[in-house]
Amino acid sequence: MYKERQFKGKHMFKQVRQNKAYQGVVEQIEETIVAGTLKPGSLLPAERELKEQFGVSRGTLREALRVLEQKGLIEIRTGVSGGSVVREVNGDKLSENIGLLIRNRTVSLQDLATFREGIEGGVAALAAQRASEGDIAFLRELLGEAEGHLKLGRKGWNAFIRTDEKLHMALARISANQLYISVLESVYSNIHTYYDNYLSYGKQRLQENYDDLRGIVEAVAAGEGEKARKLAQGHVERFNAYMEKKGAT
Amino acid sequence: MYKERQFKGKHMFKQVRQNKAYQGVVEQIEETIVAGTLKPGSLLPAERELKEQFGVSRGTLREALRVLEQKGLIEIRTGVSGGSVVREVNGDKLSENIGLLIRNRTVSLQDLATFREGIEGGVAALAAQRASEGDIAFLRELLGEAEGHLKLGRKGWNAFIRTDEKLHMALARISANQLYISVLESVYSNIHTYYDNYLSYGKQRLQENYDDLRGIVEAVAAGEGEKARKLAQGHVERFNAYMEKKGAT
DNA sequence: TATGCGCGAATGGTTTAACCATTCGTAAAA
DNA sequence: TTTTACGAATGGTTAAACCATTCGCGCATA
Known part of the structure; x- marks a missing residue:
């Protein structure tokens, strides 16, 4: 028998969560919105601009935007002068x-x-x-x-x-x-x-x-x-x- | 003056919502899960298979999966034998x-x-x-x-x-x-x-x-x-x- | 036999580049 | 002045390729 491991079953360390790329994007934008830096009605930069700022591909960025949309934090409109609009969070x-x-x-x-x-x-x-x-x-x-x-x-x-x-x-x-x-x-x-x-x-x-x-x-x-x-x-x-x-x- | 339009301001017809492609995918999968056809623990087909079934690109399919994940209906795991697992819906x-x-x-x-x-x-x-x-x-x-x-x-x-x-x-x-x-x-x-x-x-x-x-x-x-x-x-x-x-x- | 290592296959994660669809301002035409 | 047409900017979608993770299987080794 081996010596019993120390801290068996205890949480010695915090689990490292492998952030997927889109999650990092979601967190940053969410934080900015919740902190009030981006107020309801504000327009986020265009996708082709945002993808540069976050250093991800457009597909990844769009997955992030979908999540934010589903959370009710943004609303996405098409057309010129469209884009991701910060929403008034409601119920x-x-x-x-x-x-x-x-x-x-x-x-x-x-x-x-x-x-x-x-x-x-x-x-x-x-x-x-x-x-x-x-x-x-x-x-x-x-x-x-x-x-x-x-x-x-x-x-x-x-x-x-x-x-x-x-x-x-x-x-x-x-x-x-x-x-x-x-x-x-x-x-x-x-x-x-x-x-x-x-x-x-x-x-x-x-x-x-x-x-x-x-x-x-x-x-x-x-x-x-x-x-x-x-x-x-x-x-x-x-x-x-x-x-x-x-x-x- | 022109004759006043009939039904001015009333809702004569239901507004046609232009379903985006990913929304159709979300609705179908959500319906199947909520109806109980797919039970918690079930594994959905692989992305490359699903995209064929729905007739959309992989990117679009993945946007749909992200939404379902955010709703708490599925959980996505990587690796062989991974995939989209139907979740027990909780609060x-x-x-x-x-x-x-x-x-x-x-x-x-x-x-x-x-x-x-x-x-x-x-x-x-x-x-x-x-x-x-x-x-x-x-x-x-x-x-x-x-x-x-x-x-x-x-x-x-x-x-x-x-x-x-x-x-x-x-x-x-x-x-x-x-x-x-x-x-x-x-x-x-x-x-x-x-x-x-x-x-x-x-x-x-x-x-x-x-x-x-x-x-x-x-x-x-x-x-x-x-x-x-x-x-x-x-x-x-x-x-x-x-x-x-x-x-x- | 039991253990460990490594490879290969299947799956999700990400990137790239191109094209389609919608919207709106603006300039031309009526 | 009103209508029309077009072009630019934006999101929506597609395609193909490659990366990263996981897991089973078989081989090598103790």
Whole structure:
């Protein structure tokens, strides 16, 4: 038997990662963008210029640009005066990613719904702390809009759902927390498909829904964060329960 | 004056998207993977074979593969018997995306901290509903570990912080919701910088922290979701208050 | 027999050079 | 003034060749 190796199983050294050429390019450009040196709207140099600066071939450079595009950091336009434009990073890729997880069954609809419950609660609580009088007026306006749709009967249901969503997103904006805004946007863009099920429950459910919304808005107006959180959570929770009963998985 | 165009401003037709060649390749492969025809671990044909099947050049094919790699759907290995391997889709790319949002957008430390508050609350509540006896035993084990570190005095502080984080991530895993897991991972990987500030508050704070953790674990063990949520929220809230006092922005 | 070395094949990584497709400013033509 | 045509700049795509990495196989050697 040989003497046992020292540090067996421990990480004595950091693994050397063999950077592929395109990765080096990605890292440099990403760093520059994230650091703010390149602001949204900026145009990167042309490919034939960039390939010189990085000392790689055009093919390699283009692989790097594709990666940056997929990350949502740049947008590539053709034609003269086209090129790689630095993008305002938003939640689009986030929502695309969540969609992928759902399609792959790594995340079930129920997971998404449960997650939404927590997010909406947090948003409502924050909004209650931060809403200005103008914000509150706007929320009440949306409430009025929702009530109007409700009175139209079946014809107004779709519009009601849209107003409901507008109200939730308004709360997110009032929370003034970009993370909540982006995450909630992503959740909505992936949960839409299942609204149809909900609609089939009819007027009774929509009325309950409206009452919930009213409660939330009033709690926000009163600056009662914890109350708003509880109401919002319960609101989404009830919604989820209907979904589940309806058999959506 | 000419007669006004019909449907002015309305979306009469769906916009024709000029698919670039690589996008067609991405879509086909992505579809096959998501549909489950290609299972994780499967090896795609070699590039020189694939380029024939899709009728594109190798460069174009490789741009497509880079995109799929960036989406987290495949992993590319070199060497004979290497190639494009279909990956088990997980939340890594989701974390990466959120990380980009945090680094890039106007997400302040305070936004991040506030957001964490809501997430940790949701995680704790879910964990309380779903924890098995084994899970609870594991949490208690981590508690013991934390207590041990605490007794070491200043030398153990860093280890304590690491155990604290392990405990929070364990709760996320117990919640069994990939969204919570990924989101919390990205929060932690972006909040680390600020731990140093916290440490400087010394033993008193760590002891409070430990008491919080104990309370959370006990609530989870008792299956009391709302209590766990409140405790976790308060736990993070207090942490944030210290951060703020310390002047971190 | 067991071990180690080296070669060759298969695969991804990279380069080069050329040409195609799109866009837009500008100058010529109506 | 308006329309048209063209040319330049940019990204999109192709082709063929070579480099780098990995792994299996067979041969040489202890």
